[in-house]
Amino acid sequence: MAIHERWRRDPGVSRRTLLRGAAVAAGGVLLGGAAEVGTARGALAAGEPKVYTRADWGARKARSTASVVSAPDHIVIHHTATANSTDYSASHAAALSRAIQKYHMDTNGWDDIGQQLTIGRGGHIMEGRNRSLPAIRSGDHAVGAHTADHNTHTVGIENEGTYTSTTPTAALMESLVDTCVWLCAVYGLNPASAIVGHRDYNVTSCPGDKLYAMLPQLRSDVAARLRLLQVRLPLRDVPAAHRPTYPAVPVNERTVPFHHGPTVGELD
Numbered sequence: 414m415a416i417h418e419r420w421r422r423d424p425g426v427s428r429r430t431l432l433r434g435a436a437v438a439a440g441g442v443l444l445g446g447a448a449e450v451g452t453a454r455g456a457l458a459a460g461e462p463k464v465y466t467r468a469d470w471g472a473r474k475a476r477s478t479a480s481v482v483s484a485p486d487h488i489v490i491h492h493t494a495t496a497n498s499t500d501y502s503a504s505h506a507a508a509l510s511r512a513i514q515k516y517h518m519d520t521n522g523w524d525d526i527g528q529q530l531t532i533g534r535g536g537h538i539m540e541g542r543n544r545s546l547p548a549i550r551s552g553d554h555a556v557g558a559h560t561a562d563h564n565t566h567t568v569g570i571e572n573e574g575t576y577t578s579t580t581p582t583a584a585l586m587e588s589l590v591d592t593c594v595w596l597c598a599v600y601g602l603n604p605a606s607a608i609v610g611h612r613d614y615n616v617t618s619c620p621g622d623k624l625y626a627m628l629p630q631l632r633s634d635v636a637a638r639l640r641l642l643q644v645r646l647p648l649r650d651v652p653a654a655h656r657p658t659y660p661a662v663p664v665n666e667r668t669v670p671f672h673h674g675p676t677v678g679e680l681d
């Protein structure tokens with residue numbers, strides 16, 4: 414049965430104004446001339462990693478154009494719940510994106526691939542849902558389908574593999590750090606609170622115990638890079654409804670390829 418995708422359009426303007434106004438420096442870590450967050454200077458300092466576009470990986474045409482709303486306030490880390498491939502090539506990563514898009518459109522009945530970004534085990538970064546890359550570049554958010562009830566305010570990164578009992582490759586983690594540094598700079602997010610796992614919002618084991626246990630190190634690595642680049646770490650006021658709820662992680666969860674927990678909810 415097809416899942417009808419309905420998205421609330423974020424009022425946007427007032428929230429963005431509030432967030433930008435609240436982008437004050439975190440105590441004492443800044444040097445003179447530090448790049449502002451959520452601005453072209455901050456994004457420029459962080460640098461955009463190489464991201465393969467939808468055209469690069471041969472995406473199918475989406476059934477609808479994604480809604481673009483104001484900046485997200487969290488970055489959600491997922492695993493793809495697919496095999497831990499030893500093919501680290503860009504062509505394999507492209508094939509994975511095509512396979513995920515096919516599953517999301519033909520099995521889930523969605524209009525397009527769900528997540529905004531996908532990272533292969535060779536470290537190749539792929540654009541996801543249509544309009545994602547232009548939206549990020551302009552500090553906006555193309556709404557996807559990856560974390561139930563939180564899709565309007567979270568950007569989702571799917572990391573190739575299943576990390577319940579093994580850790581990702583070093584190449585994948587390096588690209589994940591690069592991607593999070595870029596997103597934090599573009600959106601003015603503090604990695605300490607903004608980077609979360611899928612299980613922090615929904616009842617799921619995603620992104621797997623092993624990758625989930627690496628999130629504190631990921632936050633720390635991203636924060637260190639942002640400090641080095643003199644990108645300010647903001648103090649942001651996030652609405653209570655947007656904060657993680659830390660539901661219980663299911664035991665003996667059935668593993669189905671491509672499926673890693675609730676992705677579309679009543680609030681989406």
Ligand SMILES: [Zn+2]
Nearest residue numbers: 491611619673
């Ligand atoms: Zn997930």
